[in-house]
Amino acid sequence: MARLFEYQGKEILSRAGFAIPEGKACTTPEEAESVASELGGEVVVKAQAWTTGRKAKGLLKFCKTPEAAKEAASELLGQVVTNFPVEIVLVESKLEIDRELFAAVIIDATAQQPMIVFSSLGGTGVEDIAKSHPEAISRKHIDIKVGLRDFEARELVRVTTLDRKFYNKAAAALVKLYKAARLSEARSIEINPLVITKDGKWVAADCHATVDDYSVFRHPELGIEIARELDHPITMLERIAYNVEKSDYRGTFYFFQMDQDIPENGKNTNGEDVIGFHGAGGGGSMMSMDGVGKHNFALANFCDTSGNPPASKVYRAAKIILAQPNIRGYFASGSGVASQEQFHSARGFVKAFREVGLQVPAVIRLGGNREEIAIEILRTYLADIGVPVEGYGKDDSAVFCADRLRKLVEEGPYNPKGPDPISNPDEPEDPYTFKTLTGSLTIDHAKCSDCESKPCVDSCHPNILEVKDGNVVLNISDEEAAKGRCTECLACEIACWTAANQAIKIDLPIDGLPEYLKEIKDSAPQEVS
């Protein structure tokens, strides 16, 4: 449920024909000044922040002159409100208010219908009005097939204490409000106060709106970069993760940071060891978090890869999690009995851990379908990396696995071997390349000539590789491979690395991650020798 700022909510209203005060969103004091002088007369400068009661908190400032507006803007911009710095102020003409009302459209999940709420009193919290003046409020579920019709809206306002003479205008306003919600597929739009001005106009003086994360893809007009509610400004790493999710529709990938400032010894101020967390499935992730909490661990991040993600997605998630400096361990655990084949995830971990050169112990609970193979993959292909990686299945609880990680963390320090990727490390002499859905695969045919058994071909479960004139090539078109027939399962790369000549490189870039890692490295305290 992405929250919108007041000015964004008002844009939605305005597109549906609902009147809003004249004004403009500004990012600098100078801009605020020029908007104020364009508007002329008294203006109000409003900090765009997710909080209620802005007036009492000094986040709204009435200004008689453009200079005053400039000053107000410079005071408001940069203030931190509920963890977020104010980056935008809305400069609007001051309204001449005759009376204040309230109107909202919300989704009633239990009734599975939108609902419209109207109150002939507004300005303060509608919960309080509901208690003190229940006769002022009315509400109605809306038939989604026909929408809110004008006669329904009139009846809705008639049963409140609203003065008769306003019925028609009120009904017209409500119809527009519903239209605004419908067009933007909002989860909720609340206008409080809805103002009747002294010259008889119905204007939305303030607006709180939330939109449906699952439909923002078809609402570019909302300009929502990240459809997700966070309790802190989005971090660079979260943005990198979100872009990975956005560009790959297969399975879910959800990542946010819970501790952005882990001390070098990996212990937070409560003395807990901070670890990277990688869950699978909402319910399973939460249960696993409960398990971790019992062992004096704190989480650097929350992460969830689920819904049958390909190995490439798990690989990218693991690399993003490991980009957090100073974590003391890596804990991956889902529900315990997943329906998805677990070996995909296992391969993703192998590629990521070897490439990054895992520095800390990891416990990976891969319970579910084909878990034996998954655990075997972890055991075999990560045995030599110098830090322990333990794989567990459905018969080992999350609490037990967290206990294992506790022991492994305490048994350290270890001697990590450092990066030792499974990909072809050399510049290919005779490259054969095709695109995959989110990356590319390159085989160095020069290395293949003495490979008798061609294990890459057999390992490819979708069966898209074949031997032609002694070389391994696609047996489908390049376009088909790029459209997803190559599932990025990583099996061929691992097969070639273990049983042949390490001739394959599957390149799965993560936009922004190299730059991020470089920045972290540059800003880390330099060792003094």
Next chain:
Amino acid sequence: MSILVNENSRVCVQGITGREGLTRTRLMTEYGTSVVAGVTPGKGGQEVLDVPVYDTMFEAMDATKNDGGIDISVLFIPAPLVKSAALEAIEAGVKLLVIVPDRVPIWDVMEIADAAKSHEAAFLGPNTLGAVTVDQAVLGMMGGTAASAKDFFKPGKVGVTSRSGGITSSIAYYLSRAGIGLTTICHVGGDSIIGLPHPEIVKRFEDDPETEVIVLFGEIGTSQEEGVAELMVKKEVTKPIVAYIGGKGAKEGTRFSHAGTIIEGGKGTRDGKIRALKGAGAYIVEDFDDIPKVTSEVLASLESN
């Protein structure tokens, strides 16, 4: 007996030729589900895993009507196209839909709900792994493959309803491993608007003579668990319910993947749900790993009565 599906249910798969559709159709048929038709617009006329593929739901209905038609349709369709596929199934006369994909826009779900209501149809999901009636039929993708589904879930007298897909199979597996068999296990779906929330599933279990105990996995957010407590208070549900509510570690207001898992005001909190269920007489399990133990105690006490 069972709920939602049994070995005689006639099932259609919408999106049968896609990556997920194909894999999970294999799971369903190998497990014993009678998949009688598949629909993918533009791919009609072929057969997939011995299942005839049609271009439209109406065509599929028509082609199967002499053999009993279609009872249930399972959707493996990209989220933006779910609404159209679901409305098509409902209007073609299917009475139960299983909507597997997640990220279906909420206004689309409301339209589906509205159409379902006027056609007296029901839908499981969206964002569901589906349901399994043990040793009879799978809807969706629970279990992953037929072999693992058979291996994980054993038949018996306990019904499972859960808000989390992974946890549905976990609970079912841990119960089976402890020698406690199951009737139907059901993932209601992770979104905030779903077609068959806990109260609806619990009512069906109440009417199912074979189910003796209901195990429920709840989460923070929505009012589904409170709804179940109400049914118990009103004596519309009298079978014992063993409930676990997840989310101890969740910070208020932080979202953990499931859109439904949001604490809104005082409603939907973990404590509130536990209080309501406990007050209504449910057995609350505090430690997830204790679910089998408590369930077997409840089963034993039923037998000694």
